[in-house]
Amino acid sequence: MTATPTAPSTRLRNGDALEEIVRPQEGLISRRIFTDPEVFELELERIFGKGWFFIGHDSEIPEPGDLVTRPCGIDPVVLIRDDEGVVHAFLNSCRHRGMRIARTDRDNATFLKCPYHGWSYKNNGELLNAACENHYGEGELVKEELGLIPVAQLGSYHGLWFGTWNEHAPPLDEWLGDMRWYMDIIFGRTGGLEIMGPPQIWEVDTAWKFATDNFTDNFHVFSSHHSLVELGMLPNNPDFAAYGHMIVPGNGHILHFVQGEPGNDDYRGLGLSHDLRAKFDEFLTPEQKSIADDHGYSAGTIWPNFHWLQLISAGDMEAHEEAFLNLRMETPITPTRTRMWSWLAVDKDATPEYRKKVYETYVRTFGPSGIFDQDDMENWEDCTRANIGPAARRYTLHHKMGLKRATATDWPGPGVAYPDSYGEMTQRSWYAQWLTSMTGGNGNGRGA
């Protein structure tokens, strides 16, 4: 008799069902899911073992043999361009005893040689030599079967490489779905982007979901970053980031396009310099161009943990505002500790002067030392600490803003759009996908 496949249990050990404690349609999310080790174990299996994850960008590995070491989900991979120029993502672990094969953050390698017993792999993953081969008997070492373990699927869009450990996951293009149309606006607007420098990496004592939740939250800005209001670097208007739209394109992906205060022309053309904006005509459809032209800010999330922030800011009180594009990722380490990754992307055709300004503005405002970003980490840590206790975890968090918000009728792009960039519609759609992934078999069912 063959066993009938069963959907994963949605009951936690104490009998609570995930559907009871996470109710996105009502805007009620249990505090428990942020800190409970049992929920975290399920997330590793059902989200980080099954979804698509950002690994790196083409421009980080331009030459044959170039590699960077990164997580895919939470498993370590080496993203490497082989001698033929083909990009691979392999589990960063030797087939013999599992030793870490690529042991630096970046390198250029024709071969990856394992330090432990000396097995060596070509940069396309094939096992070339094993040490002491003469001591293996017939059939004991089948080299063809012992190449480095590739991710189950690898795909890219606009040079962004994503991998999944799930051979049953929908192909990347299908999973990104309507989000690709918006990724064109951010990543394809001027014909291509490149990453400047290595990522900044740091660790925060937070549940990874607090960092994720924060990236589609525009209305924290006036309070969390109020020091910048005091310094005159942000408008003294609590509604200043509300002028815009939020969009739910499906599969848990979410985004915002924000116009900024009416009448301020800086907040147009994504804040890019005029020579770069001129390229919109060439690379964007009229509908995409109209969105790029009309907005200054954008925040996007590719389900579950990869984000962009297209932002305009001054780097200090004396400086003029510059646009920059920040890419972000959260990798959980424990239920309450998270590794943050932050990259700066710039349009390939940007001038050296523009790059310098963008770089300085970004580093001074975002990333671990950024005068905006610092305060976000304070929030995520305190949210985590205050939600961990047995009393707190009996209660829910409040995600009800805009429960009855009508959709926008005149939005030119795909997905469900809402007028106003303040609201928790996008957060609720993220938690809906979370619930679908945690309860829906292969972890890739469509959320609301």
Add this chain to the structure above:
Amino acid sequence: MSQLETAGTPVLPNTELYGRVLEFLHREAELLDTYKFDAWLALFTEDIDYQMPVRTTRFLTDGEGFEDFGLMAENHASLTTRVRRLETEFAWAEVPPSRTRHFISNVIVEQDGDSIEARACFMVTRTRQDLDYQMYTGQRVDRLVPDGDSFKIARRRILADQTVITGTNLSVLF
């Protein structure tokens, strides 16, 4: 990124100049640890170039791993903004403020004409609210220029030991 600005003549610990540099660095540390941020800011020249590069793990043949990309990339205006921000009541990462201790050691002083290079190891401990210690360690490479009978800092490189910053954020000053 090269650590060393100049390869000057060593200034020995038993000299008056070495003693003045050491005292300057100790006083600077005390200003930071007692929240005298304006006095600290006054130690920098108007054209201060203050950088904390990202460090990556690299093989020995590829250098020390410091990249042309920063965790901090500051000039006088941006350092001033950081200090002004701390004076608001809303810089939440430092409100209420962290308690820090800047330990300065292994001071090496070299002189090349008017220009003085001071290299020092640092350990900065930080605790805030009721939380445990966080720690940042590394080397600072400073170029000092004479200012009366003291100095001003014209260039600072903060060379972290960590590739992954484990101190929540870099809201404390170095």
